Amino acid sequence: MESVKIGLMGLGTVGSGVVRLLEDNGSLIARKLGFPLEISKILVRDPQKPRAVEVDPSLLTSNPDDLLDNPQLPIVVEVMGGTSPAREYVLKALRRGKSVVTANKDLLALYGEELFQAAREGGGDLFFEASVGGGIPIIRPLKVCLAANRFKEVIGIVNGTTNYILTKMSREGREFQEALQEAQRLGYAEADPSADIEGDDAARKLAILASVAFNSRVTYPQVYREGIKNVAPQDILYAAELGYAVKLLAIAKDWGDRIEARVHPALIPFSHPLANVHDEFNAVFVVGDAAGELMFYGRGAGSLPTASAVVGDVMEAAINYKQGIRGRILCTCFYRKGIKPMEEVETSYYLRLLAEDRPGVLAQIARVFGEHKVSLASVIQKRLVGEFAELVFVTHLAREENMRRALKLLHHLPVVKAISCLLRVEERGD
Amino acid sequence: MESVKIGLMGLGTVGSGVVRLLEDNGSLIARKLGFPLEISKILVRDPQKPRAVEVDPSLLTSNPDDLLDNPQLPIVVEVMGGTSPAREYVLKALRRGKSVVTANKDLLALYGEELFQAAREGGGDLFFEASVGGGIPIIRPLKVCLAANRFKEVIGIVNGTTNYILTKMSREGREFQEALQEAQRLGYAEADPSADIEGDDAARKLAILASVAFNSRVTYPQVYREGIKNVAPQDILYAAELGYAVKLLAIAKDWGDRIEARVHPALIPFSHPLANVHDEFNAVFVVGDAAGELMFYGRGAGSLPTASAVVGDVMEAAINYKQGIRGRILCTCFYRKGIKPMEEVETSYYLRLLAEDRPGVLAQIARVFGEHKVSLASVIQKRLVGEFAELVFVTHLAREENMRRALKLLHHLPVVKAISCLLRVEERGD
Numbered sequence: 114m115e116s117v118k119i120g121l122m123g124l125g126t127v128g129s130g131v132v133r134l135l136e137d138n139g140s141l142i143a144r145k146l147g148f149p150l151e152i153s154k155i156l157v158r159d160p161q162k163p164r165a166v167e168v169d170p171s172l173l174t175s176n177p178d179d180l181l182d183n184p185q186l187p188i189v190v191e192v193m194g195g196t197s198p199a200r201e202y203v204l205k206a207l208r209r210g211k212s213v214v215t216a217n218k219d220l221l222a223l224y225g226e227e228l229f230q231a232a233r234e235g236g237g238d239l240f241f242e243a244s245v246g247g248g249i250p251i252i253r254p255l256k257v258c259l260a261a262n263r264f265k266e267v268i269g270i271v272n273g274t275t276n277y278i279l280t281k282m283s284r285e286g287r288e289f290q291e292a293l294q295e296a297q298r299l300g301y302a303e304a305d306p307s308a309d310i311e312g313d314d315a316a317r318k319l320a321i322l323a324s325v326a327f328n329s330r331v332t333y334p335q336v337y338r339e340g341i342k343n344v345a346p347q348d349i350l351y352a353a354e355l356g357y358a359v360k361l362l363a364i365a366k367d368w369g370d371r372i373e374a375r376v377h378p379a380l381i382p383f384s385h386p387l388a389n390v391h392d393e394f395n396a397v398f399v400v401g402d403a404a405g406e407l408m409f410y411g412r413g414a415g416s417l418p419t420a421s422a423v424v425g426d427v428m429e430a431a432i433n434y435k436q437g438i439r440g441r442i443l444c445t446c447f448y449r450k451g452i453k454p455m456e457e458v459e460t461s462y463y464l465r466l467l468a469e470d471r472p473g474v475l476a477q478i479a480r481v482f483g484e485h486k487v488s489l490a491s492v493i494q495k496r497l498v499g500e501f502a503e504l505v506f507v508t509h510l511a512r513e514e515n516m517r518r519a520l521k522l523l524h525h526l527p528v529v530k531a532i533s534c535l536l537r538v539e540e541r542g543d
Numbered sequence: 544m545e546s547v548k549i550g551l552m553g554l555g556t557v558g559s560g561v562v563r564l565l566e567d568n569g570s571l572i573a574r575k576l577g578f579p580l581e582i583s584k585i586l587v588r589d590p591q592k593p594r595a596v597e598v599d600p601s602l603l604t605s606n607p608d609d610l611l612d613n614p615q616l617p618i619v620v621e622v623m624g625g626t627s628p629a630r631e632y633v634l635k636a637l638r639r640g641k642s643v644v645t646a647n648k649d650l651l652a653l654y655g656e657e658l659f660q661a662a663r664e665g666g667g668d669l670f671f672e673a674s675v676g677g678g679i680p681i682i683r684p685l686k687v688c689l690a691a692n693r694f695k696e697v698i699g700i701v702n703g704t705t706n707y708i709l710t711k712m713s714r715e716g717r718e719f720q721e722a723l724q725e726a727q728r729l730g731y732a733e734a735d736p737s738a739d740i741e742g743d744d745a746a747r748k749l750a751i752l753a754s755v756a757f758n759s760r761v762t763y764p765q766v767y768r769e770g771i772k773n774v775a776p777q778d779i780l781y782a783a784e785l786g787y788a789v790k791l792l793a794i795a796k797d798w799g800d801r802i803e804a805r806v807h808p809a810l811i812p813f814s815h816p817l818a819n820v821h822d823e824f825n826a827v828f829v830v831g832d833a834a835g836e837l838m839f840y841g842r843g844a845g846s847l848p849t850a851s852a853v854v855g856d857v858m859e860a861a862i863n864y865k866q867g868i869r870g871r872i873l874c875t876c877f878y879r880k881g882i883k884p885m886e887e888v889e890t891s892y893y894l895r896l897l898a899e900d901r902p903g904v905l906a907q908i909a910r911v912f913g914e915h916k917v918s919l920a921s922v923i924q925k926r927l928v929g930e931f932a933e934l935v936f937v938t939h940l941a942r943e944e945n946m947r948r949a950l951k952l953l954h955h956l957p958v959v960k961a962i963s964c965l966l967r968v969e970e971r972g973d
Contacts, residue, residue, distance in 0.1 A: 134691055134833050137832070137833075138691055141693055142691055145758075248835060248837065249834075249837060250680075250688030253684070253687060254683070254684060254688070257683060257858075257859060258852070258855045259678075259680060259855060260572070260575055260854075261564055261572055261850075261851050261854035263568055263571055328571075328575075386840055389816065389819040391814075401678070402567070402847075403560075403567075403678065403851035404678035404679075404841060404842065404847070404852075405841065407679060407680075407839075407840065407841035407842075408838070408839075408840040409837075409838075409840075410836075410838040410839075411834060411835065411836060411837035412836065412837075415835075417832075417833040417834070417835070418833065418834050420833060421691050421692055421831060421834035422688070424833075425687065425688045425690050428691060429687060432871065436868055436871065438868050441866065445575060447574055
């Protein structure tokens with residue numbers, strides 16, 4: 114049977130993986146589809162640059178119109194990353210009626226609505242399984258397999274770099290900077306690691322997950338985020354003594370009219386399935402009203418895992434193209450829910466601080482909490498640091514704005530030397 | 544828009560869940576589909592019997608032809624369980640061009656080929672997401688999302704009853720019988736628990752998983768199985784001291800020309816994601832050549848979790864029906880691989896036995912292993928039981944037939960009082 118031709122935009126880590134996977138498993142894929150897939154154009158910035166995979170040089174082009182204006186290419190795969198020029202190219206492809214498969218979380222998390230609008234105009238498919246969780250199937254399971262569920266919460270460990278760093282810090286007692294450098298040496302962190310360690314990457318993925326799970330558009334700027342830089346090895350140790358792991362969590366909850374969406378390091382009980390997700394692995398935990406607790410675990414990044422998701426999408430797009438039924442599952446954001454401001458979010462807190470080591474100090478601190486309606490679950494004096502006492506507080510559920518006000522006062526309290534670390538606590542729901 | 548009408552065969556645990564879920568989330572489901580789903584006939588044995596859900600009595604019938612001969616019902620849901628009369632009804636429905644959604648593992652694991660043949664003749668869909676792992680999406684992820692992968696292995700904890708019992712035994716040091724009784728009291732085990740505890744239920748699910756993952760039909764009788772009755776609390780304790788959890792594992796591996804498929808209790812390293820699947824939860828771990836290690840975790844049974852999978856399938860069948868594109872993903876078993884006989888399987892073993900407590904005994908036992916090419920990784924004397932020594936052996940990889948021959952000889956060795964427990968060891972692949 115005649116092959117379905119594909120245009121590939123980008124030949125970096127993921128693009129090379131797509132080429133390699135279609136080479137390695139091309140015959141199996143053709144057997145499953147009933148026809149072969151064929152990459153017939155590849156858009157690159159510099160056709161002369163050496164590549165990780167061998168590619169017929171005649172496929173390479175630096176002119177996007179060789180793909181976008183090419184009526185022979187019903188499917189375009191966008192694995193360039195970034196929003197410019199990816200946004201322009203993807204919109205053009207969709208409006209011209211091509212189906213687009215993208216791994217681009219930046220694009221989806223900012224311009225999802227615009228992209229789906231363009232897909233609707235053009236009549237093609239827009240698939241983005243690879244944009245969250247790399248090789249882990251999560252978008253299609255939420256959209257199709259679990260479509261009968263109303264979802265209450267989605268919690269993800271969706272950034273491998275930070276999970277690797279926190280695992281290292283936890284297992285070996287390393288400081289953050291040291292663990293980051295090791296991650297960079299091993300290729301788990303980029304030279305400029307800020308998007309990972311500051312939570313931006315996870316926030317983009319959470320925007321996509323929340324939009325799909327709650328049927329209401331959430332964009333990247335709407336997600337509250339904090340990175341992991343302030344987590345110290347002793348916080349991980351103290352958390353463990355309390356029965357918790359420390360993870361960078363991407364948390365979204367549906368409160369009916371409003372959605373809560375936040376990325377930050379958090380304590381999570383060891384009994385929670387996410388607490389056992391180690392090293393560079395990712396996982397997404399969701400709770401459906403019918404299916405209950407579910408977790409999807411696997412490799413959230415890397416050339417072949419991400420290519421696995423991309424090619425899976427391409428296979429469905431190709432079947433749809435052959436059968437003339439493209440565009441059957443497009444945007445599912447039919448609700449218009451608001452976003453709950455972070456100030457109104459309720460959570461428990463872990464707080465480590467240094468204070469003077471004398472009678473009455475604890476009472477002063479506790480009074481500040483009490484005056485701001487923050488109720489304490491436990492206070493433990495851990496050790497002496499010089500002449501100061503290191504104290505760890507765990508609170509009951511409290512409103513973020515109350516906690517912030519309390520912290521501001523504590524900061525100025527003469528007996529408090531330093532507020533060392535504030536983390537949130539995510540208990541297992543019921 | 545006009546509703547799509549569904550015939551429901553069976554109104555037990557799962558059937559009631561389907562009715563309840565379509566009631567509770569009917570408007571959300573209609574919003575997603577663009578049209579409502581409507582149950583318009585329900586086949587039951589006794590229409591007078593009281594039910595867990597309220598149902599309009601006019602929907603109930605004890606005559607299967609009210610569904611099977613009804614041209615108004617394009618989709619039939621089979622949640623009766625068992626093979627007779629379910630097989631006859633499902634075949635009839637498929638041959639008459641209806642799409643069938645089934646949760647019936649018995650049926651699929653024995654008659655999968657025949658069912659798919661009937662679906663092909665009739666032109667409808669045959670969906671069976673609920674037959675393995677209850678509410679966990681696993682069939683569609685393997686068939687669609689991960690379709691670009693060649694799978695090397697599938698390992699599942701796919702029976703909640705045995706996982707609950709083993710978790711209880713592990714946490715509380717309980718004996719098997721005691722833990723079983725508690726499981727029965729809580730409704731996690733049936734009055735006749737043999738299909739669960741002897742591994743038959745898990746073997747059926749493994750047959751389905753292996754068929755889907757390896758694109759070659761595996762049937763229930765081809766799966767080797769052993770139950771968990773011989774596992775004692777001290778085996779779980781000793782395994783933990785060695786760094787392993789004890790789980791009833793359903794293991795399938797693709798060796799290219801042949802498939803290995805076995806269900807038995809096994810030691811699995813604590814670092815393996817499956818080792819952290821506790822209580823009545825299920826999980827399926829798969830390794831794809833591109834995606835790498837993946838795990839799908841959730842509730843493997845229960846009214847609403849199973850209904851979640853059933854209704855998800857019904858939603859896709861209904862879209863396909865409306866769009867006139869049914870039958871697009873049917874049987875994917877296009878290979879004809881053989882089954883590797885259990886005698887030829889290679890694995891490591893954990894063996895606990897009682898032997899006389901005097902010099903030379905260990906040498907006699909070790910000699911038997913050596914003569915059968917079973918090489919020992921470790922031997923530990925655990926304690927004295929009366930006048931006998933309790934010994935725990937862990938072997939390197941050995942052929943099952945060699946181990947069996949060695950065991951037969953050990954059994955007759957005068958210094959060996961009793962062979963107490965033999966378990967296999969499943970290391971994390973690389």
